[in-house]
Amino acid sequence: MTRPDQIVAMSGDLFAALPSPASIEPIAEGAAILRGFAAPAAPALIDAIEKISAQAPFRQMTTPGGYQMSVAMTSCGALGWVTDRKGYRYAGQDPQSELSWPDMPAAFLALANSAAAAAGFSDFAPNSCLINRYEAGSKLSLHQDRDEQDLAAPIVSVSLGLPAIFQFGGVKRSAPVKRYRLKSGDVVVWGGTARLAFHGIALLKPGHHSLTGSYRYNLTFRKAG
Numbered sequence: 001m002t003r004p005d006q007i008v009a010m011s012g013d014l015f016a017a018l019p020s021p022a023s024i025e026p027i028a029e030g031a032a033i034l035r036g037f038a039a040p041a042a043p044a045l046i047d048a049i050e051k052i053s054a055q056a057p058f059r060q061m062t063t064p065g066g067y068q069m070s071v072a073m074t075s076c077g078a079l080g081w082v083t084d085r086k087g088y089r090y091a092g093q094d095p096q097s098e099l100s101w102p103d104m105p106a107a108f109l110a111l112a113n114s115a116a117a118a119a120g121f122s123d124f125a126p127n128s129c130l131i132n133r134y135e136a137g138s139k140l141s142l143h144q145d146r147d148e149q150d151l152a153a154p155i156v157s158v159s160l161g162l163p164a165i166f167q168f169g170g171v172k173r174s175a176p177v178k179r180y181r182l183k184s185g186d187v188v189v190w191g192g193t194a195r196l197a198f199h200g201i202a203l204l205k206p207g208h209h210s211l212t213g214s215y216r217y218n219l220t221f222r223k224a225g
């Protein structure tokens with residue numbers, strides 16, 4: 001005979017073992033966090049990152065102000081985001097190899113398109129995926145994404161591996177900043193009036209993640225040009 005309290009305890013364990021379903025958390029007009037949306041795809045995405053970075057290695061680029069970024073970056077797709085002393089821009093070739101960036105994997109495109117659609121932006125067709133790699137002590141200072149020609153298209157941003165604190169402000173640098181914890185598989189989609197909001201990633205804490213070890217990766221999908 002199973003008592004009701006035992007059934008409750010058993011089903012609690014059962015549900016605890018299941019991945020939580022994706023849920024939508026609005027953070028501003030035009031911006032939302034899709035919790036866990038990419039969690040099922042995470043292992044395949046990380047395999048793809050390894051293949052891409054074998055062709056176009058992660059590198060710590062320099063800002064126009066001469067500061068070496070703590071985040072290491074690479075790209076795939078037709079255009080890759082780069083920075084050096086000359087400025088921020090999108091480039092069709094990796095400046096290190098002078099070769100085209102690796103192709104965007106079909107699984108990346110499908111994920112970005114379905115996440116955008118889930119957040120209300122249909123027909124998102126990114127031609128650039130910036131891949132950021134963070135380790136303990138890396139951070140990304142508050143910035144706006146404004147190097148894209150078409151500010152009407154949304155941005156889809158996928159977190160993988162170690163958790164991070166995402167800082168999200170307003171379109172003025174002086175606006176108050178809210179903090180959101182992003183876990184592996186969380187996807188941020190933003191467009192519309194939030195498109196030029198200031199945002200950043202707080203100093204990454206050391207840790208270990210079963211899929212990525214000591215790293216956090218972020219995929220940022222954009223229609224760059």
Ligand code: MD6
Pocket residue numbers: 132140145155156157188190199200201217218220
């Ligand atoms: C990151 N993300 O999560 C950095 N930009 O590692 C971004 O800078 C970002 O998450 C534009 C839109 C969404 C983002």
Ligand code: FE
Pocket residue numbers: 143144145199
């Ligand atoms: Fe950004």
